[in-house]
Amino acid sequence: MTNRKKLSSLPQVNECLNSPEGRVWLEKYYRKTVTRSIREVIDSKRKEILGGADPDVSLDALAAQIEEKIKKHSEYKLRPLINASGVVIHTNLGRAVLSDRAIENVKAAAGSYSNLEYEISIGKRGKRYTHIKEIITELTGAEDAVVVNNNAAAVLICLDTFARGKEVIVSRGELVEIGGSFRIPSVMQASGAILREVGTTNKTHLSDYENALCGNTGLLLKVHQSNYKVIGFSEEVPISVLAALGREFKIPVVDDLGSGCLISLERFGIYGEPAVQEVIRQGADLVTFSGDKLLGGPQAGIIVGREKLIQKIQKNPMLRAMRIDKMTFAALEATFMQYLDEEKALQDIPALRMLTQPKDIIKKRANRIRNSLKKLISERAVLEIVPDQSRAGGGSLPETDFPTFAISVRPVNMSVNALEKKLRLGAPPVIARIQGDALLIDARTVLDREVKTLVKSVAAAFGENQ
Numbered sequence: 001m002t003n004r005k006k007l008s009s010l011p012q013v014n015e016c017l018n019s020p021e022g023r024v025w026l027e028k029y030y031r032k033t034v035t036r037s038i039r040e041v042i043d044s045k046r047k048e049i050l051g052g053a054d055p056d057v058s059l060d061a062l063a064a065q066i067e068e069k070i071k072k073h074s075e076y077k078l079r080p081l082i083n084a085s086g087v088v089i090h091t092n093l094g095r096a097v098l099s100d101r102a103i104e105n106v107k108a109a110a111g112s113y114s115n116l117e118y119e120i121s122i123g124k125r126g127k128r129y130t131h132i133k134e135i136i137t138e139l140t141g142a143e144d145a146v147v148v149n150n151n152a153a154a155v156l157i158c159l160d161t162f163a164r165g166k167e168v169i170v171s172r173g174e175l176v177e178i179g180g181s182f183r184i185p186s187v188m189q190a191s192g193a194i195l196r197e198v199g200t201t202n203k204t205h206l207s208d209y210e211n212a213l214c215g216n217t218g219l220l221l222k223v224h225q226s227n228y229k230v231i232g233f234s235e236e237v238p239i240s241v242l243a244a245l246g247r248e249f250k251i252p253v254v255d256d257l258g259s260g261c262l263i264s265l266e267r268f269g270i271y272g273e274p275a276v277q278e279v280i281r282q283g284a285d286l287v288t289f290s291g292d293k294l295l296g297g298p299q300a301g302i303i304v305g306r307e308k309l310i311q312k313i314q315k316n317p318m319l320r321a322m323r324i325d326k327m328t329f330a331a332l333e334a335t336f337m338q339y340l341d342e343e344k345a346l347q348d349i350p351a352l353r354m355l356t357q358p359k360d361i362i363k364k365r366a367n368r369i370r371n372s373l374k375k376l377i378s379e380r381a382v383l384e385i386v387p388d389q390s391r392a393g394g395g396s397l398p399e400t401d402f403p404t405f406a407i408s409v410r411p412v413n414m415s416v417n418a419l420e421k422k423l424r425l426g427a428p429p430v431i432a433r434i435q436g437d438a439l440l441i442d443a444r445t446v447l448d449r450e451v452k453t454l455v456k457s458v459a460a461a462f463g464e465n466q
């Protein structure tokens with residue numbers, strides 16, 4: 001057949017749409033996705049023909065390719081994956097996994113009207129922040145609370161409310177950068193506050209803060225170092241001492257905790273994350289923390305502290321631009337309520353459960369994964385259980401090792417890089433870590449309900465369809 005003849009034998013888009021297959025596609029998928037996929041396949045065939053090839057262009061021959069494209073274009077771009085990296089609060093992977101209760105409450109709030117800004121008892125307009133205040137103040141011992149989109153916003157609105165055009169005193173040891181774009185000096189600049197850095201990188205004394213105080217001081221800010229640590233010859237001023245200084249000079253003291261833990265984790269050997277209620281007890285006027293780090297909830301920035309100050313933040317017009325939606329409220333309220341029983345919180349909030357999980361439970365899960373894999377790919381890979389270290393992630397606890405067990409997968413007929421890539425591109429994607437010539441699957445961050453899918457994905461990467 002000549003090129004021209006072959007080209008004219010290509011089916012039209014409408015022809016494909018009206019075929020029996022086309023009608024099935026239109027029922028199952030979105031019309032635009034279907035037409036786009038058909039057009040793409042026809043175009044690629046046209047190119048092949050113009051390039052001198054002689055492809056089968058019957059509808060039957062094209063249908064499978066079209067369907068494959070439709071399926072690909074119908075996938076969500078944001079999708080679940082399996083975190084086998086061992087980093088519990090992985091910012092790139094969406095930070096905390098919500099608890100079942102939080103998920104249920106999100107579903108309820110999302111699919112229905114609610115009293116988000118409505119006072120049911122009096123039948124009038126209400127405030128969205130009142131719902132969450134009671135549980136947060138009960139848990140933290142603070143007088144009042146307000147919630148914004150994330151902790152960066154929480155810090156920003158504190159600076160804007162109390163220190164626009166004024167000086168904010170911060171220790172040089174606390175001028176941190178968190179995850180690339182949150183840098184204390186930049187946030188300060190964006191807020192219109194003036195950064196007054198004091199002390200040195202390793203040591204800051206009370207007298208450094210005292211000497212910097214002036215008529216234009218708006219805030220004393222303490223920032224949790226989060227993702228790094230100054231060790232050796234170092235000293236910082238404890239929040240209790242800073243709070244006393246602030247009280248003396250009537251200047252609010254803000255502690256940006258970052259992670260914001262509500263349970264003391266020291267009994268699990270986890271140090272360096274002060275509990276929010278402890279920082280409030282020591283006299284901080286305002287404390288800010290994230291919803292999706294150690295708290296284990298949705299992305300949010302929580303500000304707790306003195307009622308007068310929180311009320312002032314609530315009057316700041318900027319709050320409107322940072323307000324959180326009903327789904328976040330629903331997730332946050334459910335997550336906070338789980339802390340009314342600490343033991344249950346440690347079990348039921350995934351981030352906490354993963355961080356505090358006893359080694360033998362992680363080992364059991366690792367064994368389960370290894371044994372299932374062994375049945376499927378024992379000829380294609382060397383499988384071993386190896387001790388390893390997980391990380392908290394999310395800028396929390398940078399120095400804390402979390403002893404864990406990983407499944408080491410050493411492929412026989414494939415490079416470890418190829419295996420890593422296949423897993424990453426799988427459905428669902430599996431994110432694991434390369435160490436030497438092995439791929440490490442950390443069992444700590446794999447949820448029990450994901451084990452079967454994980455095993456399937458790994459087998460599929462080796463070409464075993466189970």
Ligand SMILES: *Cc1c(COP(=O)(O)O)cnc(C)c1O
Nearest residue numbers: 150151152178226257258290395
């Ligand atoms: C993580 C962190 C932030 C930013 O919090 P987001 O919720 O990610 O906006 C700010 N300050 C500190 C100390 C942090 O650790």
